[in-house]
Amino acid sequence: MRRGLGRGTILVLDSPGGRLLGGLRLGRAIRQLGFDTRVGRLDGDGRPIDGICASACALAFLGGVRRDVSPGSKFGVHRFYFPGGVRSYDADELGALQELTGSLVAYASGMGVDARLVSVSSARSDLKVLSPDELRSFRVVYDPLAFSPWEVRTFRGGLAAVSHSADGQADVSLFCDETGARRAVLVHRFTPPLEAAEQARYHRWYRTAGEIEVLGRSVSVRGADFAADGHELYLALRLPSGFRPRVGAGTRFADASGRFAYTTGSANLEPALEAAFRNCVVR
Structure with a gap:
């Protein structure tokens, strides 16, 4: 792309809004280009400062792959309306409004946003600024590469500590295998599938x-179980005996060609890992 712009480029938005259909078109273009979006502004020295993204800008913002509202910035929505302002509509206009509402629901869902956001927007003729909790609840603020808090699940007759990415494409599991060895397993599913050249990059990395x-x-990769085909990457590492995480540390998994880079969190890790490793014995 021109000027080095490509996937992962951050588009900083600051606008009170505009035309609804223009916002939808811009949002779709942002998603197609793989840009991330952030609400805010840049000052004369290029430093981020607070901003606002409302109305049609809010729709465009949802096109971002990763989406963030900087502290102090505002993200606002309101009921859309035809030119002439908020008023009574005739039957034809009401039909068009219903059709447009359906399009908005489909657009929000397609962008990974909770469709309830459209209902919240439709209920207000004045601007509603979403709270930080609402931004997270409706998935307006979203990072597909962020991992969930660790949880404990049954696994092969024992227990495993598991965390998964927000986009559902990656899982990390920590458990004891049938020999009593401690294991860390990463599974990543590729959409779209990998081409043969990309698969070869993973095998060279391993x-x-x-x-x-x-x-x-x-942790040594030597002797790990590894597989990478067009649809999935599987990496099973053998952890040292007595393995314990560094306090507060996450785990960063990056691919061989830059298609993903995940970092697990530490939320709930200690109790989940304690349960998973409590009985590391041969079963």
């Missing part, structure tokens, strides 16, 4: 990686 950081500790 042959040369040496070590990978797991929860703040270096």
Whole structure:
């Protein structure tokens, strides 16, 4: 793309709004280009400052792959209306409004946003500024690469500590296998599937990686179970005996060609890991 713009470019938005259909078109273009969006402004020195994104700007903002509203900035929605302002509509206009509402619901859902946002918008003729909790609840603020808090699940007759990415494409599991060894397993599903050249990059990475950081500790890749085809990557690492994470550490998993880079969090990790590793014995 021109001027080095591409996937991961952050588009900073600051606008009180405009035309609804223009906002939808811009949002779709943003998603197609793979841009991230952030509400705010840049001052004369390029430093981020507070801003506002409302009305049609809010629709365009939803096109971002990753979406963030900087502290102090505002994200606002309101009921859309035909030129002439808020008024009574005739039968034809009401039909068009209903059709447009359906299009908005489909657009929001397609962007990974909770469709309840459209209902909230339709209920207000004045501007409603969403709270931080509402921004998260409606998935207006969203990072597909963020991992969930750790939880405990049954696994192969034992227990595993599991965390998964917000986009549903990656899972990390920590558990004891049937030999009593501690394991860390990453599974990543590819959409769209990998081309043969990309698959080859993963296999080259595995042959040369040496070590990978797991929860703040270096773990050898040598002898790990590894597979990468067009649809899925599987990496099962054997953890050292007595393995414990570094306090507060997350685990960063990056692919060989830059298509993803996930970092797990530490929320609930200690109790989940305690349960998963409590009985690391041969079963």
